[in-house]
Structure formats: structure tokens, C-alpha cells
Amino acid sequence: MSAVEPLVAALRLPFVTVDLALRTDGVWRVIELGDGQVSDRPGTVTADTFVSAVIQAA
DSSP: OTTHHHHHHTTOOSSOEEEEEEOTTSOEEEEEEEOSOOSSOOTTSOHHHHHHHHHHHO
16 A cells, blocks of 8 residues: 555645555555545535535635
8 A cells, every 4th residue: 555655645636535445465456546525415414505505615
């Protein structure tokens, strides 16, 4: 896993998420690299509540 750290750091992104999986042979594999954002609201939050929070934050 430590081999991934400098590669991700070199992207110089303010936020980043990396999903890793450990293969059966002991090698780590990058599954997904993202910008740290979530593309959907949690199912426990109503759309009205979510929109209100976004408006208040703006």
C-alpha cells in the first residue's frame, strides 16, 4: 500500500479517495480513485433537507 501513497500525493488534489483491494497473492490493487465527492445524498436524508442544507451553505 505504501507504493500507492506517493503516486496519489503526486496528483496534488485537495481531496482524494482510493479504494484498494488485497488480492489473494498479497498484492494490493487500486479499484477506484476519486475526487472525494459523493455523487448522491444518503437515503436517510430527504431531498428537501438536502436542498435546504445546500442553500444555507451557499
